Amino acid sequence: MPSAPELQPHLSNPLDPTLNRPPAQVRHVHLMGIGGTGMAALAGMLQSAGMRVSGSDQRVYPPMSDYLAETGIEVMEGYRPENLAARPDLVIVGNVIRAVNPEARALAQLKIPYLSFPQALGHYFLKxxxxxxxxxxxxxxxxxxxxxxxxxxxxxxxxxxxxxxxxxxxxxxxxxxxxxxxxxxxxxxxxxxxxxxxxxxxxxxxxxxxxxxxxxxxxxxxxxxxxxxxxxxxxxxxxxxxxxxxxxxxxxxxxxxxxxxxxxxxxxxxxxxxxxxxxxxxxxxxxxxxxxxxxxxxxxxxxxxxxxxxxxxxxxxxxxxxxxxxxxxxxxxxxSFTGVRRRQEVRGEVAGVTVIDDFAHHPTAVRETLNALRAAYPDRRLLVVFEPRTNSSRRRVFQEAYVPVFAAADRVLLRVSEGLEQIPEAERFSVQQLAADLAARGQQAQAFPTTDLILAELAATTRPGDLVAILSNGGFDDIHRRLLQRLAAPLGQ
Missing domain, CATH: 3.40.1190.10 (Mur-like, catalytic domain)
Structure with a gap:
């Protein structure tokens, strides 16, 4: 999902439920939360169906930002009432949008028909x-x-x-x-x-x-x-x-x-x-x-x-x-299958170091991904960079569950979670505690407050033959491309 305001307590729905329906004719459709993987894809499909498409979001990152730019779909930065000034015929509301969102409040005032993403998919493409x-x-x-x-x-x-x-x-x-x-x-x-x-x-x-x-x-x-x-x-x-x-x-x-x-x-x-x-x-x-x-x-x-x-x-x-x-x-x-971006995707190899991008974040997914990489590359040193970024992984609910799942790794580099201040202190996940627990099991593990420090550490300590697996469900500050650039720099590339 794109970067957006964190989920807040669900307030009363400001929208008129009688408007939760597709209008008879749609020339212009607007998507709130257009940077999400599914929402951006839906935007492209609606455009291909002949509709004018616009959207709004906060900080859209690749690959969806690249995709939307290629389609020429207008993306408005931030959520504001004026994004609806053109009065689209239909608004599709992504699930990152809360009732308190200023654009959602404007949608309620303007009485424009609206659908959720799954409703729109079902109505326009599954019939x-x-x-x-x-x-x-x-x-x-x-x-x-x-x-x-x-x-x-x-x-x-x-x-x-x-x-x-x-x-x-x-x-x-x-x-x-x-x-x-x-x-x-x-x-x-x-x-x-x-x-x-x-x-x-x-x-x-x-x-x-x-x-x-x-x-x-x-x-x-x-x-x-x-x-x-x-x-x-x-x-x-x-x-x-x-x-x-x-x-x-x-x-x-x-x-x-x-x-x-x-x-x-x-x-x-x-x-x-x-x-x-x-x-x-x-x-x-x-x-x-x-x-x-x-x-x-x-x-x-x-x-x-x-x-x-x-x-x-x-x-x-x-x-x-x-x-x-x-x-x-x-x-x-x-x-013939050629894979999915961000699922064990090899982003590049420089100076004998292979950089892999994967979406894994749940403890089970992390374990299975690392076990697969260890089985596929049994003779290579496996360095794992993990960013706990989801609403679940930033909470203590998986604090203990994460400890055994990095067993296949030779070294673990952990990024301190962002946005923890929005979670009650007693519920927050601690990467420092995870690093200490991994060290107690005899594994090399360290927590880093910034992505820049992780990049510096990798640039200084990786060696030919290393496999660097970067696990995150977000853009992770473009770490994959930046790491490959850092690794190439000594070679004059």
Whole structure:
């Protein structure tokens, strides 16, 4: 998500609920919070549909700032009432917007029709399409990207809305030419006027659920609340549809027991309909055997290293088989996958040092990402730079959970979280405490108050053969490009 005012206590909704609807005709649409990955992609799709599009946000950063600039969409800096002076026909309100936002207050006064992002996606792009939704705490972006890429490789021309830039398309969204639409089903809340999860608006016919864990501590009180949200998703599945669910996860298994449709379980457990076996991990990818109903379905190769990526691929294989895609076409589509930006993305190599960018921030995601990198690069020193930036990772809820997940790292450099003053002191996450806890386990770990100090330390201590993995869900002060520049400087580049 883009930088924006922190989530504040939910105040009463200032908007007229009778205006929460699409108008009959839309020539000009304005997006509040346009810099978010999904919102920027939606803006491009609406523009392609022939609408004039404008938007507002605070501090839009790459890659979405680059994307919006390329499209020529007008982006207004900051949230102000005058951003609505042109009186657009429709306003789409991103979930970073609070009821107290000055532009939201102006929207209420001007009585302009409005929709949330998921409502707009459902109304304008999911009608009369077969909706394929990828949900779960982890792996949504990669798995949805795999699905869209492999459907396209099979000639089925899917539409998609994904929370990342899919390398095969150079974008995160497009309208559908074929019968299918792939959506990344986020469990985060829809908007300040709709606190239900986004995925309830996506009309799933087939749905992958990768995992269910506690996350988003700013909107979910505990795991029970997260489970309740996913139970609502399962409950809206049509009887003719199907869930492709990772039943290795006991919480997923529990929630899917009440499904009104068939459940195609996948994982590494024996006797599941789809089972992962014989995994081989290399720097260039992962090879594995997919087993269906106790029989070998095929040997596959994913260009993404790691056990978790093999499981994501298995889920897509199961879904494509359900749609009738031949095993040979599935294998070819998987082999053609070129990845997603910010998911184990190699940003460059200078002086023998490889810099990798990854979005991981939840403890489980951090652990799986680092384990995958260690398995793929067993002989290289792994330096991990971590910025706890999300609303959950900046809270103490994961303070102890983070300690064991860096075990694969040779050294850990931690960025002190920004915006902690907006969180009650007793609830704040401490990178200093995490560094001390890691040191007590015998790991090299250090907390840094600024990105500049991290860059200086890396420039002084990295050596040829090092792998630097930078984990953050934000722009991280452009650290990747700046590090590569610093590493190149001694070589005169």
């Amino acid at each position: 009369e399409k077969r909706s394929l939704v990828v949900a779960g705490t982890h792996g949504k972006t990669t798995t949805a990207s795999l699905l869209a890429t492999m459907l396209d490789h099979a000639g089925l021309e899917p539409g998609f809305m994904i929370g990342g830039i899919v390398q095969a398309f150079g974008r995160g969204a497009r309208a559908a030419n074929g019968p299918f639409f792939v959506s990344e089903g986020d469990e985060y809340d829809t908007a300040f006027f709709d606190k239900g999860p986004k995925f309830l608006h996506y009309r799933p016919e087939l749905c992958i659920i990768t995992s269910i864990e506690f996350d988003h501590a700013d909107i979910y009180a505990d795991l029970a609340a997260v489970k309740a949200a996913f139970a609502r998703l399962v409950a809206i599945m049509p009887p003719h549809g199907a869930l492709i669910a990772c039943l290795d996860d006991p919480v997923v298994a529990e929630i899917c027991r009440r499904a009104p449709c068939p459940v195609l379980g996948y994982g590494e457990t024996r006797d599941l309909p789809w089972r992962l076996r014989e995994i081989e991990i290399q720097p260039t990818g992962t090879t594995f055997t997919a087993e269906r109903e106790g029989r070998d379905f095929g040997r596959f190769r994913s260009p993404m290293p790691g056990r978790h990526n093999a499981l994501n691929a298995l889920a897509v294989i199961a879904l494509l088989d359900r749609l009738g895609v031949a095993p040979e076409a599935i294998a070819a589509g998987l082999a």
